[in-house]
Amino acid sequence: MIVSRQTILAGGISSRSVAVFLCGVLGLGILTLAGNVQAASLHNAAHDVRHANGFACH
Amino acid sequence: MILKTVTGGIVAGAAAGLFAGLLQLAFVQPVLLHAELYESGQLVHFGAETPAALATWPGIDPARDGLSLLFSMLVYTGYGLLLTAAIMLSRDEGSWISWREGLVWGVCGFIAAHLAPAYSLPPEVPGVAYVDVGPRQAWWAATIAATAAALWLLAFARRPWAPLLAVALLAAPHVIGAPQPDSFEGPVPPELAALFAARALGTGLAAWAALGVAVALLGRGQSTDNR
Numbered sequence: 001m002i003v004s005r006q007t008i009l010a011g012g013i014s015s016r017s018v019a020v021f022l023c024g025v026l027g028l029g030i031l032t033l034a035g036n037v038q039a040a041s042l043h044n045a046a047h048d049v050r051h052a053n054g055f056a057c058h
Numbered sequence: 059m060i061l062k063t064v065t066g067g068i069v070a071g072a073a074a075g076l077f078a079g080l081l082q083l084a085f086v087q088p089v090l091l092h093a094e095l096y097e098s099g100q101l102v103h104f105g106a107e108t109p110a111a112l113a114t115w116p117g118i119d120p121a122r123d124g125l126s127l128l129f130s131m132l133v134y135t136g137y138g139l140l141l142t143a144a145i146m147l148s149r150d151e152g153s154w155i156s157w158r159e160g161l162v163w164g165v166c167g168f169i170a171a172h173l174a175p176a177y178s179l180p181p182e183v184p185g186v187a188y189v190d191v192g193p194r195q196a197w198w199a200a201t202i203a204a205t206a207a208a209l210w211l212l213a214f215a216r217r218p219w220a221p222l223l224a225v226a227l228l229a230a231p232h233v234i235g236a237p238q239p240d241s242f243e244g245p246v247p248p249e250l251a252a253l254f255a256a257r258a259l260g261t262g263l264a265a266w267a268a269l270g271v272a273v274a275l276l277g278r279g280q281s282t283d284n285r
Contacts, residue, residue, distance in 0.1 A: 016151050019063045020143045026064070027139030034132040036195055048122070049079070049129040052086045052258050054172050054181040056194035 070272035071138020072131045078265030079130030083123055086261055089254045091116045096246045097185030103247045141167055141273050148214060157274045164270020166209050172262035174205035178236035181258035183251045186244035193237040201231035
């Protein structure tokens with residue numbers, strides 16, 4: 001496979017760049033909240049999932 | 059097109075997360091609950107009595123297990139979005155991957171997100187000895203990032219030095235070493251801890267394989283309407 005240059009539309013940024021950025025930010029945000037934030041309520045709710053997925057829990 | 063792509067990643071992630079959550083309830087949660095009996099002192103390893111190794115099925119706790127399913131779906135939605143972003147970056151605009159390629163992407167995601175950190179920081183059963191959570195989270199995140207970068211270099215970079223850099227990135231987190239406790243003091247039998255780690259990793263592999271296939275199938279819609 002070849003990594004290609006993305007098409008830059010006349011407006012400037014390609015729609016793919018926007019999609020990659022959106023997916024990246026959303027994905028990292030969700031993982032931080034569900035997996036890493038130590039607030040007690042979040043920690044307790046996500047406790048078993050954090051252990052089962054190898055996150056550092058306590 | 060953007061909305062479709064993001065939605066594809068979210069739906070694929072939620073579906074894979076539900077699959078992962080059900081597998082965990084069946085195979086991982088019983089081990090975790092068994093370990094918690096030792097963590098809380100209800101069972102004592104090498105105590106006056108010798109507890110039976112075989113645990114009875116703990117049953118379903120609707121609130122606790124429901125939350126676990128929900129958070130499993132959330133976690134895998136995060137993974138699904140990141141996987142979608144990486145696949146988009148690797149492709150020509152307007153093309154997408156087959157489900158077989160998705161399977162390979164999923165297994166690589168498992169290697170980066172689960173197997174690599176587990177090599178030095180195995181999935182912890184409740185009650186084992188550990189150090190502060192902050193340094194472990196930092197090491198965990200750095201290891202995932204380094205491993206993902208290494209896999210990307212191996213798959214897509216064409217420079218002669220790329221494989222060497224990839225091997226260095228794969229090895230570095232483990233040469234540096236994960237934060238480890240000064241002493242082992244967990245009350246949980248090592249047999250349970252080993253089973254927990256193995257079950258957690260096996261479940262992760264199955265769920266990531268499903269995630270890769272799901273992202274491949276659901277993201278396909280974006281290939282024609284991206285103008």
